[in-house]
Amino acid sequence: xxxxxxxxxxxxxxxxxxxxxxxxxxxxxxxxxxxxxxxxxxxxxxxxxxxxxxxxxxxxxxxxxxxxxxxxxxxxxxxxxxxxxxxxxxxxxxxxxxxxxxxxxxxxxxxxxxxxxxxxxxxxxxxxxxxxxxxxxxxxxxxxxxxxxxxxxxxxxxxxxxxxxxxxxxxxxxxxxxxxxxxxxxxxxxxxxxxxxxxxxxxxxxxxxxxxxxxxxxxxxxxxxxxxxxxxxxxxxxxxxxxxxxxxxxxxxxxxxxxxxxxxxxxxxxxxxxxxxxxxxxxxxxxxxxxxxxxxxxxxxxxxxxxxxxxxxxxxxxxxxxxxxxxxxxxxxxxx
Numbered sequence: 001x002x003x004x005x006x007x008x009x010x011x012x013x014x015x016x017x018x019x020x021x022x023x024x025x026x027x028x029x030x031x032x033x034x035x036x037x038x039x040x041x042x043x044x045x046x047x048x049x050x051x052x053x054x055x056x057x058x059x060x061x062x063x064x065x066x067x068x069x070x071x072x073x074x075x076x077x078x079x080x081x082x083x084x085x086x087x088x089x090x091x092x093x094x095x096x097x098x099x100x101x102x103x104x105x106x107x108x109x110x111x112x113x114x115x116x117x118x119x120x121x122x123x124x125x126x127x128x129x130x131x132x133x134x135x136x137x138x139x140x141x142x143x144x145x146x147x148x149x150x151x152x153x154x155x156x157x158x159x160x161x162x163x164x165x166x167x168x169x170x171x172x173x174x175x176x177x178x179x180x181x182x183x184x185x186x187x188x189x190x191x192x193x194x195x196x197x198x199x200x201x202x203x204x205x206x207x208x209x210x211x212x213x214x215x216x217x218x219x220x221x222x223x224x225x226x227x228x229x230x231x232x233x234x235x236x237x238x239x240x241x242x243x244x245x246x247x248x249x250x251x252x253x254x255x256x257x258x259x260x261x262x263x264x265x266x267x268x269x270x271x272x273x274x275x276x277x278x279x280x281x282x283x284x285x286x287x288x289x290x291x292x293x294x295x296x297x298x299x300x301x302x303x304x305x306x307x308x309x310x311x312x313x314x315x316x317x318x319x320x321x322x323x324x325x326x327x328x329x330x331x332x333x334x335x336x
Contacts, residue, residue, distance in 0.1 A: 010038055059093040061305055062118035064108050065125075067099040070222045070249050076275055076294055080146070083298020084122070091306075106131055113141045120309040122146055122301055126157075126191045142309040144301055144317070149191050154315025156308050158301055162195035165289045165323035166244070169272045170203035172287070172325055173242045177334035178270060182215035182240035184229045184254055186247045193218070196246045196274070215240045226250025230257035241269060241334045248275030255284060270331040274323075287328040293321065 007014045012031070020027045020035035027035075061084070071077050085095045096118065100108045109132055112118060119142065123132050126147035136143045137153035145157040173181055183200050186193040197218075204211040214236060217229035226245065230253070233240055245251040251273040255265070263269050265284060274289045291297075304317050 006035075006038060006042065009042075010035060058117065058119050060096055060118045061088060061093065061120050061122065061302065062096045062098060062112060063122045063124060064098045064100055064105065064112060066102045066105055068222065074249060076248065076291070079295050080298045080301070083295060084302050085298070087299040087302040091302075106135065109135060113139055120144070120305045122305060127189050128191050128194050130191075137314075142305065143314075144305045144308060146301060147191050148195075154313070156304055156312075156314040156317035158297065158304060158319045158321075159192075160291050160321050160323050162192050163199040165274065166196045166199035166246075167203055168323065168325040169244050169274075169289055170200060170207075172272065172327075172331060173244070173270060174203075174207050176242075176270065176331060178242040179209055179334065180212070180215065180238065180240045180242070181209075182233045182243040183211075183217075184220050184226060184233075184243060184245045184250060185216070185218045186221045186250070187219045193246060200244065215243075220245075220250040220254075221247060222249055223253035223256070226253030227257045228253075230254040231261075234258075234261055234263065239269070242271070242331070243269065244272045244274070246274045248273060248277055251275070251286075252277055255286070259284075266330045266332040268335065270334075272325075272331060284330060285328040287331040288326045289323050290326045291321070291323055297321075 003014050003017055007017045010017065016027060016031065017035050020032040021039060063081070081095070081097065088095050098108060098112070109121070112121065113136070121136065121141070121143040123130070123136070123143055123145045124147070126133065126145050126149045128150055130149040130151065133145055133149050133151050133155055134153065137151065137155055143156070145155055148157050148159050170181065181204065183197065185197055188194055188197060201211040215233060217232055220226050220229045226249070229250065230243070233243060234257070243254070245254050255271065255273070255277070258265055258269060258271070265271055272287045272289065275291060276288055277286060300319060304319060308314055308317055
């Protein structure tokens, strides 16, 4: 049975039936209940495309993501996406993930926005200068950034405090007497990497120590890059006594390089990793900068995006969660 047949059977207009099924307040309670009861009795199901065109909503949120091979095995990424999916499922809505190549990312945003294929978007892995956020802001399209950026437009964002997390890591190492501290970082074009790097430099300067560029390796966002970065630090004529790895994806490779080189973790070299490592190849109790409640981050993003799509001012929708340091066995006193 289609909408017209249902309307004819009830002796009311298609408009009245449509509004009753979609909960419009213009329809009185008695008529609404009569329409809903008839729809249930005959097994009527609305055409989702027609319904979205009629009400201007798709009940779908989206993520356009240039997936890396490592993302599919990344428990943190999967936890956030899973949390979003579960939260939307409770509301009778859906989540779509559109994997794209890096060069086709912005055109994919333009295509999604022009076609109004989703009600809102989550923008991941924000960049220092992010053309995606600039475009969505200009279009007035609902979105929430998972991370921050340098933007002239007010926008909604969710993030962890990158500066404070790096301060926790540096302070912990400085308290153990480490003066030669290395940093393995993600590409510095990513905003979280820039914030963590800037905080690292500031911490070292406050301690009266140089942030030696010889001890900094960037552009690391997977195991292979992390492995090569650690080998490069081990090859320094004077090695760093401690290394901070600013993302868990490259940390697996960095720690593996130390194990393969026979370097005592926590004795010969101390290591702090941003985010936990879940990997059967590493049987190490690492000191980490932990992101509490990461399993709830997806639901929070859905809550925020729902608010923005519902008319909340993007510049007032912000959420900053605090990381914590979890002490393990990978940090010890600086070698003498």
